[in-house]
Amino acid sequence: MKNLITKNLLKMAVAGINILMLSSCNGIFDEIYDQPKEIVPTKGQLVIDATSWADWYYIDLDKLHQLTINGDEEALRKAQTEFTAYPIPMEPTGDKVTTPVTDKKTGQYMYWFDVFGAGIENNTFSYFTPTAAQAAPDNWTIAVHRNNVRTNGGAVLETTYTSMDELPETSESFHNMQFTEDEWTVNEVWDSQDQGMLMGYVPSQGIEINRVLSSWLSMKIPPMPPAFSLNNHVFILRLKDGSYAALQLENYLSQSGKKCYLTINYKYPY
Template sequence: MNNNTFAHALSATLACLGMFVLTSCTGIFDDIYDEPQKEVVPAKGQVVVDATSWTDWYYIDLKQLQQLTEAGDDDALLKAQTEHEPWSIPMTLTGESDGHSGQYLYWFDVLGSGIENNEFRSYTPCDAQPEPTEWSFAVHRNNVRTNGGAVFKTQYTSMDQLPESSDAFKNETFVEDEWTEKEVWDNKDQMLLGLVPSQGIKINKVLSSWLNFKFNIPPDYIPDSHVFVLRLNDGTYAALQLVDYLSPAGKKCWLTINYKYPY
């Protein structure tokens, strides 16, 4: 094969690879923008969160859900189970920087050895993440954070398998939220170049493991059906389980979550 023929073959191969990855990323990252084909009605003890946005957090208040359940206000409970206000990730600085909140740009070796191989590129100070007064946990796509809580992953894959009381877990090691600069991805525009900005924020890596992101070809999300126990900041406990991450239309990061509170 002469040099010109080899160059054309290499160019065609890279073009095909680029188109394949782009198609794969469109299916995974852009998802399907159509509205769901049918209404999602959560069962008792479930919340449904459209967490497909790259730029928003959604907060769940388990105490509010319990209060509405006890009050028998079915309409208000359904709204709390399915309608969640988006809280945007700050992209600018309007006041004084706290020195760590902001946008962290990393290069990820997405087409080589994988995203585990990465390099810091830049930091842009931004405002800290806003949040409501009362909340238990929050979700952003496959990321989860708690309100000063801690999490333990159980061996159980059904809420029915749980011990009767959370006292069974009080001697277990619960993991608190940890700082991250490269896991809360919030913009995909330069992803094929390996450049992905992330929000600097604390997340709970144990609870976030219920939906692991894998940048394979094609990329995918790997769900974990185990039940997690959340210890809230007031010392009460809840049981949480991700039971689905797809909408009826196939959009990823559309979360259906079982909950039990108080547990």
């Protein structure tokens, strides 16, 4: 009996460790130590706590530009740091489907990922549950969810520049280059870290993302916990109205070490 209890306790301990490892986008010891001061954005910069698994956050570059022109520093600072969370729909609107879905249906896609073996590139479809479409504000330019980014009808080009100061004076030299629009995905926007992750099962939102812009923050599994890498190249965004912006991810860590806490440099209009 004693040996059985010991074995069960060991199993629970291992499961707990795995949960902590898989949730590594969040600081494990945030509640134990005093929190350092928050990051204060400079001119042409945004700071977004995008650590939530369940929310999208929207950026309106035109609003930021108007606030800059108006000289309303208090409102501008608020717009640079405070973002409304738009939850990813989770409530089912229909029955679960176990056969692969071939068209662009909004909902939750459950996939098995080989997190402890060949890596997350090795994955297989498990089932699909339809949900409502993702909500969004009336006006927005890009949206971020952890290491995912999507545009509002835009397209993106990655440059070789690693500083906003290195950019040409105008975006004209980029206009005839190849820009990439958003693409449909069913297994990249991971939106839950429940206990199913212990077995490699992770639900994802079916939605369009921009893979070029999303490449500014990459996640690799293995190793465990996941390894993140920052691509500090400047990206050029062509908005759906034909205007241009420059974007760069400067940092993805909070002062306390939380991952997916984004500091973004921007230039708009460009």
